[in-house]
Amino acid sequence: MAMAATLHDADAHPRPHGDASRIARVDVIRDMVEAEHRWQAFEGPDFLFTPYQRFEFLDAWQQTIGVHDGAAPFIVIATDADNRPLLLLPLTVGRENGARIARFMGGKHPTFNMALWRREFAETITGTELDGLIAAIRRQPNGPDVLAFTQQPQRWRNIANPLAQLSGQPSTNQCPLLIMTPGCKPEDRVSASTRRRLRNKERKLQSLPGYRYFVAETDADINRLLDAFFIIKPQRMALSRLPDVFSDEATKKFVRDACLATLPNGARAIELHAIECDSEMISIFAAVADGERFSTMFNTYTISDNARYSPGLILLRYMIDHFGERGYSSADFGVGSDVYKLTFCKHDEPMVDTFIPLTARGKFAALGMSSLTHAKRLVKQNPALMQMAQMLRNAISR
Structure with a gap:
């Protein structure tokens, strides 16, 4: 079932050149079958996305692990006044510690998480348009308390990832990168x-x-x-x-x-x-x-x-x-600094996490997730702490 929010004049923000926000409508689809046709419209040459956000990949995840874990689809689609697709956010919503958290679909299996974007829109989106998008998501009934956007590449195909610019912090791990x-x-x-x-x-x-x-x-x-x-x-x-x-x-x-x-x-x-x-x-x-x-x-x-x-x-x-x-032109072997990855990779793909509260309850949840991510990153960057964490993990697994 799809729920829509239309961005009326009161929600539209002027762009620098004087035009109204290009986002005219935001739909939320909660069913993969219903989303398939519209999703595949985002996978053409005019769109920006990683292979982890293809419908076939994430549909396989949702129908198996997603169902098993109780993750409910929450697929956000933004269109313009001519009903042209601008953005698709492939999210799921689940309850964590009393709060409803929206995360990118795919769980731990994708290395990179990001929206599917009309390329021209991603290159020129304004801060007020991003604000309007978040506001439209906030107005959805039965929506999340927090948007937890983790492991986002800062850039993809040499284009800045707009959602990675929203007060993000470095992800726990970076991703070694081979440039060819x-x-x-x-x-x-x-x-x-x-x-x-x-x-x-x-x-x-x-x-x-x-x-x-x-x-x-x-x-x-x-x-x-x-x-x-x-x-x-x-x-x-x-x-x-x-x-x-x-x-x-x-x-x-x-x-x-x-x-x-x-x-x-x-x-x-x-x-x-x-x-x-x-x-x-x-x-x-x-x-x-x-x-x-x-x-x-x-x-x-x-x-x-x-x-x-x-x-x-x-x-x-x-x-x-x-x-x-x-x-x-490039390759990566997943997050982490394993020796075999560094044998081939001489660069890093910077990644960020962004936690956006949508409700009063979400403010506390977002703060907790942000602090936990920061603490994990500190452990990963400190050899002594990392050794202690590894010893504890080995003890638990025995």
């Missing part, structure tokens, strides 16, 4: 010394019968890779004394549904890349891609002796070359 120049030599993407080191390791694997790198394209290959992933991953996590975040059935179904989901262009919502031989699956990496950026998601690698030859790094090198040869 389209058409460059392979050694400009991955250094010659790193390539040489990985080639020496790979020679041990290349002697295995049936050794190959490939991208899963058929449903049969996708299901085969995921079957192997769900066997290997819990063993790999147990060896690291970490909880298996893929253990529950809702998460497994989301992963499988999103990997099998086909986009309008024929690609998969999540791509699976792998190295295997006749006797075993050696390494698997999942990624989302949009023609300019590819971002890795989940991964695992064998628990056999072949693990000592760094198959995960070898697979990443294959993936970087695969996308680089197709003209991609």
